[in-house]
Amino acid sequence: MGLSKDDVLRLARAVTLPSGARAPLDDQVEWASVCEGFFALKLHTPALSDPADRGVLAASCRAALAPAADRSGTPIQSLIIEFVDELGTTVQTVRFGSPTQSPAQTPPQTGRSAQTPSQSAPAGHPPQAPKHPGAADLSPLEVAGSIIAVGAGKGGVGKSTIALNLAVGLARHGKRVGLLDGDIYGPSLPTLLGLHTLEQEASEGRLQPFLAHGVRAITIGKLVERDRPLIWRGPMAHGAFKQLLDRTDWGQLDHLIIDLPPGTGDVPLTMAQVLKLSGAVIVCTPQRVAQDDAVRAAGMFKQLGIEVLGVVENMSFFVGDDAKVYDIFGRGGAEQMAQRLGVPFLGAVPITMALRANSDRGDPSANFDPGTPLAAALEGLVTQLENQVALASMRSGSSRPALSIS
Numbered sequence: 319m320g321l322s323k324d325d326v327l328r329l330a331r332a333v334t335l336p337s338g339a340r341a342p343l344d345d346q347v348e349w350a351s352v353c354e355g356f357f358a359l360k361l362h363t364p365a366l367s368d369p370a371d372r373g374v375l376a377a378s379c380r381a382a383l384a385p386a387a388d389r390s391g392t393p394i395q396s397l398i399i400e401f402v403d404e405l406g407t408t409v410q411t412v413r414f415g416s417p418t419q420s421p422a423q424t425p426p427q428t429g430r431s432a433q434t435p436s437q438s439a440p441a442g443h444p445p446q447a448p449k450h451p452g453a454a455d456l457s458p459l460e461v462a463g464s465i466i467a468v469g470a471g472k473g474g475v476g477k478s479t480i481a482l483n484l485a486v487g488l489a490r491h492g493k494r495v496g497l498l499d500g501d502i503y504g505p506s507l508p509t510l511l512g513l514h515t516l517e518q519e520a521s522e523g524r525l526q527p528f529l530a531h532g533v534r535a536i537t538i539g540k541l542v543e544r545d546r547p548l549i550w551r552g553p554m555a556h557g558a559f560k561q562l563l564d565r566t567d568w569g570q571l572d573h574l575i576i577d578l579p580p581g582t583g584d585v586p587l588t589m590a591q592v593l594k595l596s597g598a599v600i601v602c603t604p605q606r607v608a609q610d611d612a613v614r615a616a617g618m619f620k621q622l623g624i625e626v627l628g629v630v631e632n633m634s635f636f637v638g639d640d641a642k643v644y645d646i647f648g649r650g651g652a653e654q655m656a657q658r659l660g661v662p663f664l665g666a667v668p669i670t671m672a673l674r675a676n677s678d679r680g681d682p683s684a685n686f687d688p689g690t691p692l693a694a695a696l697e698g699l700v701t702q703l704e705n706q707v708a709l710a711s712m713r714s715g716s717s718r719p720a721l722s723i724s
């Protein structure tokens with residue numbers, strides 16, 4: 319039968335804090351998920367600043383869950399415990415395998431600054447996309463490890479910005495990342511990645527992706543005239559999207575991120591038919607109207623058999639020069655929506671002038687300059703996404719999503 323999410327929450331909330339703070343965890347357990355032996359907990363424990371104390375607490379949580387899980391008939395195969403700060407940014411992750419394994423810890427994060435030389439290089443084309451042995455025989459998409467769609471209920475909520483920054487963040491974690499601008503009605507990657515002065519190259523009938531900020535990117539915005547309105551009927555939209563996917567020389571990828579058009583149109587349908595997706599991320603601003611549209615987007619992914627890996631609350635809050643936090647749009651709305659939908663909340667990104675300015679000048683790497691709330695928020699998102707992708711792939715195996723429309 320296995321433990322339910324409520325069982326996990328109840329057991330975790332009763333765990334006692336270490337270091338003399340003998341109180342139970344209670345509402346410091348922010349979130350729990352459980353699926354067939356795979357458990358995840360999110361803890362916000364402001365009193366515990368010492369990583370060693372957090373490690374002790376994580377071990378206590380496992381000790382509380384493991385016997386109950388054993389008794390339920392579904393023992394722990396994997397338990398991921400994340401410690402987050404007040405912005406929802408991950409500060410430490412502790413992972414346990416089955417009870418015989420010792421925990422693996424990621425160090426507390428203070429913002430990554432490590433870059434491969436290519437990540438800081440200006441945009442250009444790689445000399446040649448690296449191929450793994452036998453890749454020539456495969457569709458490039460079959461080589462991708464995980465495929466993640468980024469969607470939104472409405473335009474202007476920062477979907478493309480988040481898709482790009484997730485891609486750059488994953489690349490900064492050493493992953494080989496492709497980014498497909500599937501927003502064929504309003505492609506914004508040429509601006510966001512600073513591609514305007516570059517020409518789209520093709521070799522042997524295949525499009526060569528641009529290499530920018532560590533990401534292999536392709537966009538229809540580089541195949542049509544700039545400033546020309548892009549009007550696609552259903553079959554044309556299907557064809558354009560499929561050609562971008564199939565005709566690109568992606569090379570070997572760990573992640574392919576797809577920036578979808580806003581709303582619920584033809585492209586997501588095509589995508590679900592032709593791709594084996596790991597899941598979707600929904601970007602939403604906190605306001606009620608944005609939430610309503612995001613709920614519709616979540617419904618669309620459900621109909622298409624695509625798991626929602628999580629919700630991102632963009633433009634969540636604003637930190638003024640006076641260091642005061644202003645909840646301009648009503649911070650927390652998207653997180654509440656995620657809770658209502660029963661899907662993970664990946665994190666909140668503040669409104670910042672830096673993000674807008676870096677986007678306008680095509681320099682997303684600058685968003686990750688360590689020590690800023692923006693970098694911390696983006697790092698948190700990337701880590702959360704990696705965790706959710708890992709959980710989703712463990713849960714699902716890798717079956718092609720069934721298309722069922724009712």
Ligand code: ADP
Pocket residue numbers: 470472473474475476477478479480506632633634667668669670671673674675677678
């Ligand atoms: P969408 O893809 O949802 O239409 P975009 O990603 O193109 O939206 O973003 C719309 C505009 O908002 C862009 O100018 C972008 O730079 C800006 N923007 C997005 N997110 C933020 C943010 N958190 N802070 C400041 N500006 C943002």
